[in-house]
Amino acid sequence: MGFNFLFSLYMWGFGLSLNKVISIDAMGGDNSPGVSIEGLSIALKNLDNFSAILYGDEEKIKTEVEKNSISKNKIDIIHCNKVVPMDAKPIDAIRRIGKESSMWGCIKSVSDNNSEIAISAGNTGALMGLSAIILKKLDGIERPAIASYWPNKNGRSVVLDLGANVEVSSNQLVQFGILGYAYALTVLEKENPSVGLLNIGHEEMKGTESIQEASQKMKKLFKDNYIGYVEGDDISLGKSDVVVTDGFTGNIALKTAEGTAKLIGHFMSDAFKKSFLGRLSYLIGINSFKELKDKMDPRELNGGVFLGLNGLVVKSHGGTDAIGFSKAIEFSLKLSHSKMSKTIKKLVSKNI
């Protein structure tokens, strides 16, 4: 009993220290602030170990907060005059729109240590541009990358870059490898993560020169953890825990996978709706259909994290709904509870 009491006290202290503050760009995304605040309210029902600072139009935010009955001691609202439009160029978000935007304030709060992580469903290019300006790159990292979960047969892997860098050098690919390795170690909780480089074949002579160079360098750096080239279908097979690629290819691969899943969903509803037996089969197997639907639900994996900066920023899909946004919040909390940031700093300072 004495132990249990001490244990409870310890957990209580631990629980307190686990209380995280996140900052949310309430105005980012296609249907904001409605989606982001309803998303927050869902996340607060699932997890209560955090509070949020909301950046954006105070009036609009207050209306949504009341509509969703969010407790006032769970949030702070910081009014911002401006919003970065979904089609703004990064340079305009930085110079023309500047410090008064909800996106700027949301990221600034991380660099001011007012929050541990910033979340936005806004314009990706602008969010990356502002993040690089405000949080600055880690020493040794030339370009930050966007990383995200990818489902596979055995669980999940991490793929990066998913769209921040259209063209990359071999050194940058190696740096993405280090960032991804730290992610796999701490967020995917793999003891001994394997690293693969995305290419159009497994043979040495495949791909561009910068990929071939990166492969040589990664072999030296990661030794047996580097498994060489992986192909597009190897990602979903889970052939490696980390998949490294440039932002152009990564973005195309991610969206192609999303499109394929949608198409199969469409074929499925088509095949089962049109006959009596198909509809009956659906009714009887409804739990199996639901399980499958959940596994194919892109909202479950919503949230890409910017790696390689002095601070964490999570990008939610711009067109997601409240459930999707709540998943991005839960993902952010998982990141901030993990040792990822520390591990990245250690690995980068040791290896670059």
Add this chain to the structure above:
Amino acid sequence: MGFNFLFSLYMWGFGLSLNKVISIDAMGGDNSPGVSIEGLSIALKNLDNFSAILYGDEEKIKTEVEKNSISKNKIDIIHCNKVVPMDAKPIDAIRRIGKESSMWGCIKSVSDNNSEIAISAGNTGALMGLSAIILKKLDGIERPAIASYWPNKNGRSVVLDLGANVEVSSNQLVQFGILGYAYALTVLEKENPSVGLLNIGHEEMKGTESIQEASQKMKKLFKDNYIGYVEGDDISLGKSDVVVTDGFTGNIALKTAEGTAKLIGHFMSDAFKKSFLGRLSYLIGINSFKELKDKMDPRELNGGVFLGLNGLVVKSHGGTDAIGFSKAIEFSLKLSHSKMSKTIKKLVSKNI
């Protein structure tokens, strides 16, 4: 009745002229010549308006021909001493292995007008290298491309390049656009094909410089038929009839889509196998499941065609089975019956 009689005569004449000769590299692919010859026997059961010249080891081919009871007046066998291994470099296929390979003979038969189209499940790089050497590029085309069907909600589109050219210039992308447009017009039978350029966003400033340049050029050339940038998920949505991209990105996108479909298939069997109701639902809806499985079957779309050469070459997936190979044969016959080659020549000479 007079008309019907004349019509029958016409169709009879038409039917005769429709009898095609194809050449098959019987030794290409992972399990040859077994797979290619069983594939031929399936195709001959479905379609009888063609005959085949088989290139490869005569003894082995004869054994398989007998095993599959293929009528001898439907085939010719040309013995070849050598085989291009699946991992050979193109330069070795051309210089070291040379003219005695089954792959060389198979392509040469098209340039000698002994057959209308060459099919191989062999090494892609070697097949492209030999095709370019033997058939020569069309005037005006700098680099041939690999094109293939892509299923979407409304039917099919064509995507190219799928792996022949790792790096491309803006002019080469425009040339791929012309080749794809001709394919969409004649093989997909679209009256007014739309053309899209694969990119990581719809806005003008997205992507590499060569993509942005290609976009300007395609706008001038295709006018209203050019719909601008399409993203990865737009391919399966069928947003454009033609999707133009470089061979690196196209190959990654194609394989990622295949991997995603496999993963979903895996999730599906998982979800329905583990409960009694799931298994019951499967039994009752077996026809719907079968329809879905057929739609997701990559064998249905087996066969990429090399465009931009003086002659047609179809590449079958190296690891396909006999049904998959038979689909590549049927696809080849569809191509050779279409006006694609003529249309490509006309469009290229008019626009490049």
